[in-house]
Amino acid sequence: MPIALNRAPDAAPVPPFEHSYAGLPGHFYAEIPPTPVREPTLLRLNQALAAELGLDADWLAGADGVAMLAGNRLPDRVRPIAMAYAGHQFGNFVPSLGDGRAILLGEVNDRQGRRRDVQLKGAGRTPFSRSGDGRAALGPVLREYILGEAMQGLGIPTTRALAMVATGEPVFRDAAEPGAILTRVAASHIRVGTFEYFARRGDREAVQRLADYLIARHYPELAEDDNPYAALIAAVAARQGELIARWLLVGFIHGVMNTDNMALSGETIDYGPCAFMDAYDPNQVYSSIDRYGRYAYGQQPSIGLWNLTQLANSLLTLLDDDPEQAKTKARSALDAYGKAFEPAYYGGLRAKLGLLDTQQSDKSADDELVTELLGRMAQHRADFTNTFRLLSDADPDAPATLEPVRALFGKPDAFDEWTTRWRTRLAAQQEPNAERQARMRARNPAYIPRNHRVQEVITAAVERGDLAPLEPLLTVVSRPYEEHPDLIDYRRPPEEHEVVRQTFCGT
Numbered sequence: 328m329p330i331a332l333n334r335a336p337d338a339a340p341v342p343p344f345e346h347s348y349a350g351l352p353g354h355f356y357a358e359i360p361p362t363p364v365r366e367p368t369l370l371r372l373n374q375a376l377a378a379e380l381g382l383d384a385d386w387l388a389g390a391d392g393v394a395m396l397a398g399n400r401l402p403d404r405v406r407p408i409a410m411a412y413a414g415h416q417f418g419n420f421v422p423s424l425g426d427g428r429a430i431l432l433g434e435v436n437d438r439q440g441r442r443r444d445v446q447l448k449g450a451g452r453t454p455f456s457r458s459g460d461g462r463a464a465l466g467p468v469l470r471e472y473i474l475g476e477a478m479q480g481l482g483i484p485t486t487r488a489l490a491m492v493a494t495g496e497p498v499f500r501d502a503a504e505p506g507a508i509l510t511r512v513a514a515s516h517i518r519v520g521t522f523e524y525f526a527r528r529g530d531r532e533a534v535q536r537l538a539d540y541l542i543a544r545h546y547p548e549l550a551e552d553d554n555p556y557a558a559l560i561a562a563v564a565a566r567q568g569e570l571i572a573r574w575l576l577v578g579f580i581h582g583v584m585n586t587d588n589m590a591l592s593g594e595t596i597d598y599g600p601c602a603f604m605d606a607y608d609p610n611q612v613y614s615s616i617d618r619y620g621r622y623a624y625g626q627q628p629s630i631g632l633w634n635l636t637q638l639a640n641s642l643l644t645l646l647d648d649d650p651e652q653a654k655t656k657a658r659s660a661l662d663a664y665g666k667a668f669e670p671a672y673y674g675g676l677r678a679k680l681g682l683l684d685t686q687q688s689d690k691s692a693d694d695e696l697v698t699e700l701l702g703r704m705a706q707h708r709a710d711f712t713n714t715f716r717l718l719s720d721a722d723p724d725a726p727a728t729l730e731p732v733r734a735l736f737g738k739p740d741a742f743d744e745w746t747t748r749w750r751t752r753l754a755a756q757q758e759p760n761a762e763r764q765a766r767m768r769a770r771n772p773a774y775i776p777r778n779h780r781v782q783e784v785i786t787a788a789v790e791r792g793d794l795a796p797l798e799p800l801l802t803v804v805s806r807p808y809e810e811h812p813d814l815i816d817y818r819r820p821p822e823e824h825e826v827v828r829q830t831f832c833g834t
């Protein structure tokens with residue numbers, strides 16, 4: 328049982344939490360306070376995010392703030408809840424998952440008036456914990472902090488970490504590890520699995536309440552639609568299609584795209600065994616628990632649609648009284664997924680190669696040019712990030728500038744054949760080379776959080792209590808399209824002995 332909480336009367340800089348989700352019916356969540364920890368220490372406060380949220384960074388970093396971020400002492404304005412949800416895990420339905428180690432403190436309205444959830448991850452057991460300890464280990468907390476900031480830097484919708492706190496307590500995974508709590512900020516925490524939870528219980532009223540809440544919070548323009556729930560499926564599908572396209576364009580592998588890990592806001596959520604790939608390989612898998620490659624890099628688009636199909640199934644009873652009609656409407660709403668994914672992905676790839684879409688350009692020929700390069704990259708294990716970034720810096724009319732890209736291919740001839748075609752295609756654009764380069768650099772990051780660098784941060788922190796390697800990595804991944812001459816080594820792919828072959832979810 329959690330220890331009783333000390334309550335402090337709220338002072339002015341306390342975050343002005345609101346509780347719209349807790350205003351939903353009682354079976355949507357469990358009211359549960361965090362379990363206090365022995366010795367909280369603030370490891371890092373995300374100053375930029377605190378400012379974006381309009382929160383007082385000095386208060387957060389002070390005694391009362393850290394006590395809140397550790398779950399030890401909550402301001403009066405907090406109303407802690409754990410959310411109920413179900414989910415398909417690796418294709419198998421689990422009717423009750425829920426926040427087993429996450430506790431929502433409340434919502435704040437950020438500087439732009441957007442409602443954002445503030446949640447403690449690793450804050451202790453809840454009624455949804457099953458056999459888990461409700462805690463998080465420092466390693467996965469660091470990974471989530473870094474990858475969230477990297478996604479933000481890349482311009483991809485994501486949840487982010489406001490803070491990391493060490494608990495001063497061990498957690499027991501394969502071995503004892505230092506415990507930590509991450510404060511997660513999300514547009515919301517409603518997942519495909521949240522709908523599945525109520526739908527599987529036949530609770531149509533709850534499904535409708537949740538759908539109405541989701542529309543009001545994230546898709547207000549749909550409220551007046553003739554069939555708002557079909558429109559909701561289509562709108563969620565479109566955001567997901569675009570999101571997954573953007574993952575592919577930077578080489579991101581989520582690693583555990585279960586339906587409980589897909590947020591309906593369109594943000595990337597639940598950074599577990601995720602990773603950015605080094606060498607391009609559509610079959611790349613890092614997650615230690617993904618034994619059959621269900622969530623491999625190149626599987627992500629089809630898994631996205633599979634998950635959305637589970638969402639549509641959960642909403643069927645709201646679409647039409649006639650079950651056949653409802654299915655027809657669901658299917659046509661899901662078309663929005665491909666309609667968003669295809670142009671975002673192929674258009675994104677064309678842009679990565681500097682190809683302008685014009686009246687004269689032949690999109691299908693351009694797509695073939697792109698696919699041809701990707702095929703050669705896969706065959707010759709070229710580094711994904713560096714291939715595109717070094718192409719951005721090259722001038723196809725000056726062969727010497729192509730040397731660095733050539734060198735990335737196990738067999739450089741394979742690249743030479745392709746460059747001739749790229750050069751001809753670019754020449755047709757009649758655009759100054761510098762302009763093309765600038766456009767390409769804005770699409771092709773120089774820096775990603777490479778696995779061996781993330782691992783280096785985790786090892787230093789966990790084994791030596793040394794957080795120093797975190798800062799340079801955050802510097803480059805927060806502004807990944809810029810050059811950081813002092814930190815150029817962060818662009819380097821791993822040496823053979825540095826390669827990280829597996830990542831772990833740490834639950």
Ligand code: AMP
Nearest residue numbers: 424425426427428456459460461462834
């Ligand atoms: P995840 O793999 O992190 O998406 O979690 C899947 C489910 O397991 C969710 O219901 C989590 O709340 C729960 N869970 C994960 N880790 C723990 C833990 N250490 N203690 C309790 N529940 C957990």
Ligand code: MG
Nearest residue numbers: 587588596597
């Ligand atoms: Mg999860």
